[in-house]
Amino acid sequence: MSRSISLELIKNEIRNIPDFPTPGIQFKDITTVLKQADLFSFLVDTLAEIFQDKGITKIACIESRGFILGGALAGKIGAGFVPIRKPGKLPAETLRREYSLEYGTDAIEIHKDAIIPGDVVLLHDDLLATGGTASAAVALLKGLDPSKICLSFLCELDFLEGRKHLQEYEVSSLIHF
Amino acid sequence: MSRSISLELIKNEIRNIPDFPTPGIQFKDITTVLKQADLFSFLVDTLAEIFQDKGITKIACIESRGFILGGALAGKIGAGFVPIRKPGKLPAETLRREYSLEYGTDAIEIHKDAIIPGDVVLLHDDLLATGGTASAAVALLKGLDPSKICLSFLCELDFLEGRKHLQEYEVSSLIHF
Numbered sequence: 551m552s553r554s555i556s557l558e559l560i561k562n563e564i565r566n567i568p569d570f571p572t573p574g575i576q577f578k579d580i581t582t583v584l585k586q587a588d589l590f591s592f593l594v595d596t597l598a599e600i601f602q603d604k605g606i607t608k609i610a611c612i613e614s615r616g617f618i619l620g621g622a623l624a625g626k627i628g629a630g631f632v633p634i635r636k637p638g639k640l641p642a643e644t645l646r647r648e649y650s651l652e653y654g655t656d657a658i659e660i661h662k663d664a665i666i667p668g669d670v671v672l673l674h675d676d677l678l679a680t681g682g683t684a685s686a687a688v689a690l691l692k693g694l695d696p697s698k699i700c701l702s703f704l705c706e707l708d709f710l711e712g713r714k715h716l717q718e719y720e721v722s723s724l725i726h727f
Numbered sequence: 728m729s730r731s732i733s734l735e736l737i738k739n740e741i742r743n744i745p746d747f748p749t750p751g752i753q754f755k756d757i758t759t760v761l762k763q764a765d766l767f768s769f770l771v772d773t774l775a776e777i778f779q780d781k782g783i784t785k786i787a788c789i790e791s792r793g794f795i796l797g798g799a800l801a802g803k804i805g806a807g808f809v810p811i812r813k814p815g816k817l818p819a820e821t822l823r824r825e826y827s828l829e830y831g832t833d834a835i836e837i838h839k840d841a842i843i844p845g846d847v848v849l850l851h852d853d854l855l856a857t858g859g860t861a862s863a864a865v866a867l868l869k870g871l872d873p874s875k876i877c878l879s880f881l882c883e884l885d886f887l888e889g890r891k892h893l894q895e896y897e898v899s900s901l902i903h904f
Contacts, residue, residue: 565818565819567818567819570818571815571818577818579818579819581809581810581817581819581838581841582840584807584808584809584810585785585807585808585809585841586807587784587785587801587805587806587807588805590801590802590806590807590808591802591805594802607764608762608764611795613791614790614791614794614812615794615810617791617792617794617795617798618788618794618797618798618808618810619798620795620798621794621795621796621797621798621799622798622799622801622802622803622808623802624764624767624799625767625768625771625799625800625802625803626799626802626803628764628765628768629764629767630761630762630763630764630767631761631762631767631795632758632761632762633758633761633792633795635791638748640758641742641744641747641748641754641756642742642744642756642758661758663759664758664762
């Protein structure tokens with residue numbers, strides 16, 4: 551028996567965890583959605599409908615939750631998969647980009663040979679919050695000179711206005727908080 | 728123009744990185760394969776052929792490289808996706824399992840509500856080496872009482888004999904070193 555699935559239903563299935571990982575943060579736990587086969591398939595199909603005709607050659611995904619739907623989407627639309635990872639995880643020559651957190655800085659890396667000129671790259675992550683990580687990831691990608699970059703998120707926290715930092719790009723989020 | 732793809736070709740495309748992350752380790756870098764759309768699709772299709780008729784309800788994937796093909800496979804065969812993560816990353820109630828490394832110990836966690844009795848679970852990771860992580864992951868899964876567990880790896884380092892620790896289970900690896 552199959553149920554009627556919508557993004558609204560999926561939004562309601564996302565679990566809110568107060569004060570995780572730090573006090574004051576309302577963490578959006580998507581594991582409650584991902585573990586349900588029909589909801590997971592619906593998300594992959596929905597992303598594929600949006601992106602399958604855009605000529606995307608590679609999906610660059612941010613470690614580690616971005617790997618999940620990003621990997622599934624790459625398989626579905628026939629794109630290559632490129633990981634963007636925490637420092638020290640990628641074994642070959644990398645580009646690195648630091649970015650600010652509320653306290654201190656963090657950094658992400660990409661292999662220098664991950665993207666070639668002419669690639670049309672979709673950057674995917676599970677969540678767009680302040681846009682700090684996404685902006686750093688876009689900067690990394692730009693350093694490798696693709697033809698085009700567009701962005702995909704499962705969830706977007708609209709009140710944090712992360713999208714303001716990404717105005718040059720097409721940004722798609724399936725679920726808004 | 729499409730080329731003739733085989734697991735042998737893919738094995739040859741995996742990049743060997745000597746002395747990473749520590750001296751003496753020959754790291755198998757699969758990013759050189761994942762970024763090639765046709766090779767990525769071939770791997771997802773090959774995994775799907777093996778597992779699509781086994782009644783798998785959930786694919787439990789080990790952070791973070793296991794998320795990539797595991798996520799793609801879950802989308803392809805219509806299974807739910809369950810992350811097994813490093814300590815402190817999963818926000819709700821978890822089971823935790825420690826395991827030995829060459830020096831010291833590490834641990835992994837799974838959400839207690841990730842698996843329900845009756846689930847048929849495929850555990851997926853990119854690499855089977857000594858089997859320490861895989862054994863710990865199987866122990867976590869067993870603690871949640873699924874009907875059946877089987878295991879899938881992209882690569883297996885045969886000389887480390889990790890499979891010896893998993894003799895009760897069906898273990899499938901696509902590529903052997």
